[in-house]
Amino acid sequence: MTSPLLEVRRLCxxxxxxxxxALRGIDLSIAAGEYLAISGPxxxxxxxxxxxxxxxxxxxxxxxxxxxxxxxxxxxxxxYRARQVGFIFQSFYLLPTLRAIENVQVPMLAxxxxxxxxxxxxxxxxxxxxxxxxxxxxxxxLSAGERxxxxxxxxLANHPSILLADEPTxxxxxxxxxxxxxxxxxxxxxxxxxxxxxTHENEIANAxxxxxxxxxxxxxx
Amino acid sequence: MAISAFVALVGxxxxxxxxxxxxxxxxxxxxxxxxxxxxxxxxxESVGAKxxxxxxxxxxxxxxxxxxxxxxxxxxxxxxxxADSYELDSLTLxxxxxxxxxxxxxxxxxxxxxxxxxxxxxxxxxxGATFTVAGIYHGGTAxxxxxxxxxxxxxQQLSSLQGKVAAFHVRLRPAPAGEAQEEYVKRAQAxxxxxxxxxxAVPAAERAANNQLVVxxxxxxxxxxxxxLIVGILGIVNTMAMSVFERTREIGILRALGWKRWSIMxxxxxxxxxxxxxxxxxxxxxxxxxLRLLSTLPQTASIVSASVSSLHLLEALGIAILSxxxxxxxxxWRGAHLSPVEALRHD
Numbered sequence: 001m002t003s004p005l006l007e008v009r010r011l012c013x014x015x016x017x018x019x020x021x022a023l024r025g026i027d028l029s030i031a032a033g034e035y036l037a038i039s040g041p042x043x044x045x046x047x048x049x050x051x052x053x054x055x056x057x058x059x060x061x062x063x064x065x066x067x068x069x070x071x072x073x074x075x076x077x078x079x080y081r082a083r084q085v086g087f088i089f090q091s092f093y094l095l096p097t098l099r100a101i102e103n104v105q106v107p108m109l110a111x112x113x114x115x116x117x118x119x120x121x122x123x124x125x126x127x128x129x130x131x132x133x134x135x136x137x138x139x140x141x142l143s144a145g146e147r148x149x150x151x152x153x154x155x156l157a158n159h160p161s162i163l164l165a166d167e168p169t170x171x172x173x174x175x176x177x178x179x180x181x182x183x184x185x186x187x188x189x190x191x192x193x194x195x196x197x198x199t200h201e202n203e204i205a206n207a208x209x210x211x212x213x214x215x216x217x218x219x220x221x
Numbered sequence: 222m223a224i225s226a227f228v229a230l231v232g233x234x235x236x237x238x239x240x241x242x243x244x245x246x247x248x249x250x251x252x253x254x255x256x257x258x259x260x261x262x263x264x265x266e267s268v269g270a271k272x273x274x275x276x277x278x279x280x281x282x283x284x285x286x287x288x289x290x291x292x293x294x295x296x297x298x299x300x301x302x303x304a305d306s307y308e309l310d311s312l313t314l315x316x317x318x319x320x321x322x323x324x325x326x327x328x329x330x331x332x333x334x335x336x337x338x339x340x341x342x343x344x345x346x347x348x349g350a351t352f353t354v355a356g357i358y359h360g361g362t363a364x365x366x367x368x369x370x371x372x373x374x375x376x377q378q379l380s381s382l383q384g385k386v387a388a389f390h391v392r393l394r395p396a397p398a399g400e401a402q403e404e405y406v407k408r409a410q411a412x413x414x415x416x417x418x419x420x421x422a423v424p425a426a427e428r429a430a431n432n433q434l435v436v437x438x439x440x441x442x443x444x445x446x447x448x449x450l451i452v453g454i455l456g457i458v459n460t461m462a463m464s465v466f467e468r469t470r471e472i473g474i475l476r477a478l479g480w481k482r483w484s485i486m487x488x489x490x491x492x493x494x495x496x497x498x499x500x501x502x503x504x505x506x507x508x509x510x511x512l513r514l515l516s517t518l519p520q521t522a523s524i525v526s527a528s529v530s531s532l533h534l535l536e537a538l539g540i541a542i543l544s545x546x547x548x549x550x551x552x553x554w555r556g557a558h559l560s561p562v563e564a565l566r567h568d
Contacts, residue, residue, distance in 0.1 A: 056477055056561045082479020093474045093565065110479040154478070 003068055005032040005161065005194055006053060011062035013048050013217075018060075022048040024217035025062070032161065033192045035185065037208030039199055045217040046198045047166055053196065054087060054164045055080045082110040086155030086163045088184075090170035092147040094139040100126060100150045101135045107157040125153035129183065145176035152183060162194045163187065169204065181207070223446065223453030224504025224541045229511040230442035232529045236512075237438050240364035242429035245390075247361045248308040251406060253428035254281070254389040254413060255421050263385045268417060272389055275416055277409040279394045282306040283386035285376050288434060289347060291369070297333050298368045298434075299347070301376025307392060312365065317341035317356030322372045326355040332366040345369075348379055363516075388428070450544060453500070457548030461493050465556040472556050473564025482557040489553035490546055497545020501538045508537070 008028040014021045022045045030036055040046045051057045052064055055077040064071045071080060081087075086107075094103045104122035113121070126135055129149040139147055148168060155163055165184060169177035181204055188195035197204065205211045213220040245253075254272060256264050264283075272281040285301040302308055304322045312328075320326035327347075329339055334357045337345065344351050352371060360366040377383050391413070396405035406424055413422035429435065465472070472485055509529055 051562050054477075056565075078476075078479055078481045080479075081477060085479075087477055089565075093470070093477070095471055095474060106475065107478040110481070110484065158479070 004029040004065075005034075005067060006030040007065040007068070008049075008053070009063050009065070011049070011052060011064065012060045013045070013052060013057070014060045021217055023052070023059070026214075026217075026219060028212070028219065030194060030196065032194055033188075034210060035188050035195045035197075035208050037197050037199055037205040037211045038214060039202070039205040039211065040214035040220070041200070044214045046214045048217075049214065050164055050166050050196065050198050053162075054085050056087075078110075082107060083158055084161050086158070086160040088148070088151050088155050088163065088165040088168045090167035092139070092144075092151045092171070094147055094150055094154075096139050099136045099138055100131060100142065100146075100153075103139070103150055104153045104157055107154060111158055113158075121157065122153070125156055126150065129153050143176075144172055145179060148172060148176070148180050149183065152180070152187070156187065160193070162196065165195070165197045167198055167200070169199070169201065177201075177204075222504065222507075223449035223451075223544070224501045224537050225507035225511060226449040226504075227446040227540060228505050228508025228529065228533070228537050229515070230446050231439075232508065232512050232533055233515065234435070234438035234442035235530070235533060236528060237364075238430050238435045240362045241432065241435060242426055243362045244360075244364050245425035245429055247311045247365075248390070249311070249392055250308070250390040250425050251393045252391040252409060252413065252422050252424055254391060254417065255387070255423065255428070256419070263382065264388060264420070266384050266386050268420065269389060271417060272391065272413065275412060277393055277405075277412055278391055280307050280392040281389045282308065283373055283389050284308070285373060285380065285382065285385075285387045286434075287376065287380055289369075291333075291337065291345065291347060295333075295336055298364060299376060300368055300370045301373040301386075302370055303373050306390075308390065309370070312358040312360055312370075314356050314358050317354065320355045320370075320372055323374055324355075324372065325350060325352045325375060326372065327352040328356045328358055328370040329354055330366040330368045330370075331357055331359050332363070333368065336367075350375075350379060391422070450540070454544050454548045457493060457496060457500075457545055458551065460496065461489065461549045461552040462555075464492070465489060465552040469556075469559060469564050469567035472559055473561050473567065476559065476561035477565060485557040486553040489556050490549045493545040493549025493553070494542050495545070497541045497543070497548070498538070500545070501541025504541060505534055505537050509534075 008026050011023050011026040012021070013023040026049060038046050038049065052059055055071050058072050066075055066080060066084065069075050071077060095106065098106070101119065101122045104125055105118040108118045108121065123135060126132065129152060131146060131149055131153070134142060134146055139150070142150065163184065168184065169180055172180060184195060184197070187193060197208065199205050254268070266283055269281055269283055272278055282303055287299050288296060289299045290296045304319055309319060315331060320328060327345065329337070334340070339345060339354050341354050341357060343354050345354060347369070360368070373386070377385065393406065393409050396402050410422040410424070414420065423431065475485060512529060
C-alpha cells in the first residue's frame with residue numbers, strides 16, 4: 001500500500017484562547033493525484049482545514065504530514081508553500097500593481113528562479129490558460145474569469161504537487177465557474193496533481209471522485 | 222529636512238573649522254598655547270615672555286577674538302593682534318596701512334568692508350567705541366576677509382579682559398635636520414607644556430577644531446541635525462508603518478505564495494532605504510542651496526563658506542539611507558511576522 005501524500009491526524013484548531021473550536025479532531029488521508037472536494041456550511045471549519053493543509057497556519061493540536069513528514073516540525077512551512085502547494089482563492093488575491101505575467105512570476109521569486117526562466121514559464125502558463133492576449137494587463141483590466149485563470153497560472157508556477165482551491169468559483173458566474181472547474185480538473189488529470197477544492201456548491205462537490213462534508217469542525221461523511 | 226539641516230549646518234561648521242585651519246596655515250602658526258579649560262580665554266599676557274625664551278619658539282604672539290555685532294544686520298569675527306604680529310604679514314593690504322597699538326584703529330577684511338560700505342579713514346562704532354578704519358586687506362580665507370582686526374589692547378579693553386588673552390600663536394624655529402616636522406612639533410609641544418605648567422600647547426589643526434567658536438558651531442550643528450534626524454526618522458517610521466498597514470493583504474499574499482520572512486523584510490527595508498535615499502538627495506540639494514544662501518547674506522557671509530566636500534555629501538547620503546533602514550526596521554519586522562491567514566483577511 002502506498003503512503004498518502006497528505007495525512008491529517010487528530011487535527012484541532014481553536015481561536016480566541018480556545019473559546020472557538022474550528023476543527024475538532026480531524027483525521028484524513030489524501031493520496032497523490034487525488035481529487036477531493038470538501039464542502040460544508042459557513043463556519044464549519046472547511047477553510048481552516050484548507051489553511052492547515054496548505055501550511056498557512058499551524059494546528060492547536062494534531063499534525064499534518066506531507067509525505068510522512070510533519071509540517072512545521074520536519075518541513076519548513078514557507079518552503080512547503082513555495083514548492084509543494086499552489087493556492088487558488090475565491091478573491092483571486094492578485095497583486096494589483098503587477099501585470100498578469102508579473103503576478104505569475106511572484107511565487108518563482110520565492111524559489112530564486114532566474115529572470116529569463118521566470119518570464120518564459122509565466123508566459124507559457126498564461127498561454128496554456130488562454131490568456132496570451134492578456135499578458136501585460138493589470139488585474140483591474142481583466143474580467144473575473146480571467147483573473148482566476150491568472151491565479152491558476154500563478155498556482156502552477158513552481159510545479160507544486162498539490163493544488164488547494166478555496167471556493168474558486170465563489171466570485172464567478174455560471175459560465176466562468178464551469179470553465180474554471182474544467183481547467184482545474186483538466187490540470188489534475190493531465191499533471192497527476194492532487195486537487196483539493198473547498199466549495200459550498202453541491203454540483204461541484206458531487207462531481208469530485210471523493211467528497212467529504214464537514215460540520216462543526218468534524219467530518220460528517 | 223533632516224538631511225538638508227545636516228548638510229547645511231554640519232557643512233557650515235566644518236567649513237568654519239576649515240577656514241580657521243587655513244587661516245593658521247597661511248599665517249604660518251604651528252602651535253597655539255591655551256589654558257587647559259573649556260572656555261580658555263583668560264590666559265595671562267605675561268606668559269609671552271617665558272614662551273619666547275624657549276629655544277624652539279621663533280615667535281609667540283598673543284591674540285584674542287570675539288564674535289561681535291557691528292550693525293543690527295552684520296556681525297563679524299573681531300581679532301585682537303599686536304601691530305607687529307607675524308600673522309598680519311599673511312594679509313595683503315589693498316588700501317591704507319596697518320594699525321598702531323594703543324590706537325582706536327582697525328583693519329577691515331575686503332568682504333566686510335564691502336558689506337559695511339566702509340573706506341579707509343571712515344569710522345566704525347563697535348560696542349559703543351569709535352574706531353577709525355586704518356586699512357582694508359584681502360585675506361586668503363572667508364574668515365579673514367569678513368573679519369575686523371584691531372590692536373590687542375583695544376579688544377582687551379572692549380571685552381574687559383585687560384592683561385588677558387585667548388591664546389598665544391607660536392611659530393616654531395625650523396625643525397633640525399633629520400627630525401620629521403611632526404615629531405618636532407610634538408617635541409615642541411612637550412617642551413612648552415613642561416616650561417609652562419597648566420597650559421596646553423596644541424597644534425594648529427587641533428586648535429582650529431577645538432576653539433570655542435568652532436566647538437560651539439559643531440555642537441549646535443550636530444545637536445540641531447540630530448533632532449531633525451530623529452524627527453525625520455519618526456516621519457519615515459510613520460510612512461513605512463502606514464505603507465505596511467495598507468499592504469497587509471499583499472504581504473499576506475506573498476507569505477501564502479512561500480515568500481520567507483526575511484524576503485518580506487528585505488522588500489520593506491529596500492523601500493525604506495530608497496525613501497531615505499530620495500529624501501537624502503532632496504535634502505542635499507536643499508541644504509547646499511541654504512549654505513550658498515548663507516554665504517551671500519551679510520549677517521553670515523564672514524563665517525560661512527559655500528564649499529561642501531564630497532565626503533560630507535556622501536556622509537549625508539549614508540545617514541539618509543541608514544535613517545531609512547533604521548526607520549523601516551520595526552515596520553519591516555512587523556510586516557514579516559504577520560500571520561498569512563490574518564494578513565489575507567485584512568481589508
